[in-house]
Amino acid sequence: MASIKELGERIASNSALVEKWLISKNAKMPSFEQDAEEEFPSTAGDAEIEVARLAILDDTNMLHDMLIGPGEVLRRICWGEFLPEMYAQAIDNSVQQCIYHFNFLKTIPLEGGATYKEISAKVGLSEPQVKAIVRQSAMNRVLRENSPDHVIHTASSALLLRNHAMMDWYGHCVEEMFPASAKIAEALEKYQGSTAAEDSAFCLAFNTKEPIYKFLEQHPDRQARFFGAMEGVGKDPGHSLQHVVNGYPWAELGNATIVGGSSGFMSVALAKAHPNLTKLVVQDYKHTIEEGAAQLPSELSGRVEFMAHNFFDPQPTTKADVYIMRHICHNWSTENCAKIIREIVPVMKPGSKILLIEVVVMPSNMEESSVAERYMRNVDVTMLQMLNTQERSEPEWREVVRAVDSCLELTRIFKPKGSWDSIIEISLK
Ligand SMILES: C[S@@+](CC[C@H](N)C(=O)[O-])C[C@H]1O[C@@H](n2cnc3c(N)ncnc32)[C@H](O)[C@@H]1O
Secondary structure: OOOHHHHHHHHHHHHHHHHHHHHHOOOOOOOOOOOOOOOOOOOOOOHHHHHHHHHHHHHHHHHHHHHHOHHHHHHHHHHOOOOOOOOOOHHHHHHHHHHHHOOHHHHOOOOOOEEHHHHHHHHOOOHHHHHHHHHHHHHOOOOEEEEOOEEEOOHHHHHHHHOHHHHHHHHHHHHHHHHHHOOHHHHHHHOOOOOOHHHOHHHHHOOOOOOHHHHHHOOHHHHHHHHHHHHHHOOOHHHOOHHHHHOOOHHHHOOEEEEEEOOOHHHHHHHHHOOOEEEEEEEEOHHHHHHHHHHOOHHHOOOEEEEEOOOOOOOOOOOOOEEEEEOOHHHOOHHHHHHHHHOOHHHOOOOOEEEEEEOEEOOOOOOOOHHHHHHHHHHHHHHHHHHOOOOEEHHHHHHHHHHHOOOEEEEEEEOOOOOOOEEEEEEEO
């Protein structure tokens, strides 16, 4: 293991490299001021810089943890660590939940900010309560006190205000994932051995026997927010739709019909990039496709169609070239995945493909960076708490395919660079 001094020296030399590159690109220097760039500039095409950037992230994490010591690492995990994402810990999350629930962000103008007194009057909490919440939040760079009585936005809080999908994702994290996370140990103990979605921590937290997607169907406001949240997930560069758009040999298909899901944002991205994809059918629950249909760009109305469909029923679109399921199977047990995929098999034609766009879990320390690894581990546990299922390794994906039907085989796995997901191709033998 590198020493403190070695880590510090490596961070210094990589930082100099990255800063020089930013200057050469005329890029804005990263900051947390309101007018800062929302994301670190893309390093695509500059592999050496990406390696240096990821090394800095790894090394600074390691240096940080070495300097606080193992006991304090544990305390921070349980009491709130300054993680740069909303999968943070209890105190951080409870504070963000208050900010969302009481609509703090909207009470603070982007231009000029607000005093604690003004925020207090608008959110209906006392000034000391508002101060406690804002000052804790400021440690995570969401809002900032620029004088003892005055609060302004940071880049992170302004991003939430400006981007509805990011706000939906934030709301889903603090109002659905966070309560579920507090119930995970209870659920694992109570339902030992079960892989049923109704035995999840989410169901315990929301006192329901309806798995999350059925629950959302009965709560249209939450459902609409969930679909915004899924779009917000796409703001994460590791989840960019471009990984799907550019990560599969779509041109090989010639003129093709594609079946996809959700509110259609992926089908729209594919349609825009690949004119040879002549028909794109979007299938999901009724409310979801209705929302998607209402937002379809008019120039795509002849190519993109919407259809309410329960994927446990027989697949109605016959002989499509590709059936895409992005982030579907990770929500379900192997038995249920097999049921879902089995409904497609009878309508496939020779050459039809099923694409699963999913994480392929690797053993510890096998990912290219701790950022990628953190995502993979967090999403694995998120599936466990929300749906009582888990992400899968390559052998486990092969097992899913075997469980469907012996006429199918897993033919290729594409892992686009920088993508959290792989594209798993399944074909008829
Ligand atoms: C994690 S989201 C993935 C959404 C989208 N594919 C994406 O890439 O972001 C899971 C999707 O499965 C849909 N879903 C869940 N149960 C379903 C069912 N029985 N039939 C059809 N769609 C379903 C949900 O409505 C939701 O859109």
